[in-house]
Amino acid sequence: MTLLRNAWLIPAIPAASFAVILLFGKRLPRQGSEVGILSLLVSWLLATGCAIQWIRLPVDHESHLREPVERGFTWFHNGMVQIGAGIHIDGLTVMMLFVVTFISLLVHIYSSAYMKDDRRFTHFYAALSLFTASMLLLVVADNLLLLLVGWELVGLCSFMLIGHWWEEKDNSNAALKAFFTTRTGDAGFMIGIIILFFAADTFNIAAINHAALEGHIGHTMLLVGAITLFMGPIGKSAQFPLHTWLPDAMAGPTPVSALIHAATMVVAGVYVVARCYGVFWAAFNIGDGGINLIAIIGGITILIAAMLAFVQDDIKKVLAYSTVSQLGYMIMGLGVGAWTGAIFHLFTHAFFKANLFLGAGSVSHSGSHHSFDMKKDMGGLKKHMPTTYRTFLIGSIALAGLPPLAGFWSKDEILNAAGKNGFTVFMWVGLIGAVMTAAYMTRCVYLTFFGEYRGHGHPHESPPAITGPLVVLSFFSIVAGFLAVGQRFGGWTLNEAIEHAHVPEYGFNVTAATMGTVAGLVGILLAGAYYFRNLGPRGLTDRSGLARGGYQLLANRYYLDHLYTGVIVGGIKGPLARAAYWFNQNVLDGVVHGAAAGARGAAAFTYDVIDQKVVDGLVNGAGVSAEEGGGWLRTIQTGRVQQYAAVLFAATAMFAIALIVWA
């Protein structure tokens, strides 16, 4: 209990590390990286301790729940409303704490080699620490307001880290795009928080879930609140139609892509949906098996992102679209009632996707001379970089969902629950997605590691600081899935809202597992036949207009970017700018000029009338009246003592008479 009660230390330590690195980092022998690595090591040990303590907590026999650990204080008062800040530690939180600290620790170690001699090495580490602290804050928060603080801070860190090499215009553009696109969703997110606050009269997440599930909130209100709240995850977790920022975010350094844009920050949206699941469950009637917004968004995202992954030549962009697609799996899982499956997929995905990203970073660091272009600068790296190759292969198989690796277990849980809860369409979407995932990863592995080396560098294996994390992550990519055996993971993460909502839990299902595995194998075999055996149609885009059109559509990313920047932003920007100019010239300037003229008139009036006449008149009048009054009164002052005495006695006598007469 001690560690669980003091879980606030886990975000506090990286926060302190951020301050130390920023202030003293440059003077330290390793330029701040040692502080970052050490603080994350401590945080990770604490998180691991928390996980162990959580698992050992006694389980209630009736509800199968562990009592969540809650601590907090009043943050501020506003009228009668008390806004609290505190931690809420349950299985979901502990799982997130472990994943975030673990991946962050490995990324910190990896970066010490990958970012060596970078011009802003110290700032990079400071930002990494701040990011980790904010993400952990987001995870431990017990109310939506504190969660929002963490949510915005991770967005800020994401912006800083994507634009780490801001001297190149593309990078700073990508940073801005990521920031603005997620902000679009955040606007809705904030409105959702406000609606839920007024609906449930509290920011506390557990209380909001409870109110939603008990039916204390009107359904229309709840639906509007849930839809607006869901806009946040759409932006943050890169769901259709706001997914366009994530591939561009690959402009940042690769460790950042692994930590922020694969394993942790982008799953914040999934986390929020899972955390506020009572709200979504009740608002969208997920239990009834109806088609709902979350499942639709997730399903669309799986397919469109997987298709885009086929036409990318940049290895990181393949992985980025793969991440979008896998996030779609998680969101769809939540939409079809596969709560445990979705967060289990979050858990396993963090390991193998970080593994793949760091592997891609290793390839570019030591194999392709800092290029990420698979077609131009890679190929045949298998024999030059054996460790990177093996770990990348393990990550790819885990992602493709072949047993017994991690992705198999989690993807299977989602597909199984989708089928059993009556979301058959979405189960098929998931299966098609699984085929495509396996196929594009085969293409990616082939282009990177097989064939002839097409680059111009001298490929060699990366240093141990890079391969070490890869080996650790690939180990976890193999074993993380076994936590699902016997529903252990589901038991650990079960929380009150899920229990209250009666979200169904399913065990391992052979049919779903077989279908998932077959889908993965089909994808691998199709892509393998095409690339390794040279089978299948070639030059299709030259011969068929339809294929060419399809390729164009994909190569232009469904024209969504054109829609956003060209049509929407451009359409708004021009008229808006003109309107703003007109408004500025006529209204604002008019107001300013009017205000100035008015102020001058008022000032003149004040000087001439009020100051000169009234105020001076009063002052002078007081002086004159005092002078004249004094001139008259001085005649009384004769200086003759006896006259004074006479007056004194006369007055006394008069008072005495008055006393006698009236008393």
Added chain:
Amino acid sequence: MMLNYFLLLGALLFCMGVYGVLARRNGVLVLMAVELILNSVNINLIAFGAFNHTVAGQVFALFVIAIAAAEVGVGLAIVLLIYRNRRSIDVTEIDLMKG
């Protein structure tokens, strides 16, 4: 008890004192007239005290005597200094405070 006699005596002394203060020009005599006023008050206090069978009147009278002694000490010192400066103690001539 014949209270009225004492009160009449007090009133007589008071009037004599007031006349002295207002009419005499000699500073020392003005001070003496003030003493007459104070002592008329003392007579009244003691008379009322005896009439009401309390000692409060006598206590007050004792205080008044003590204060009067102090007052006359200060007053005579002022008169003495005025005499030294002006070779006169005529109070009508002392009008430096004339406005």
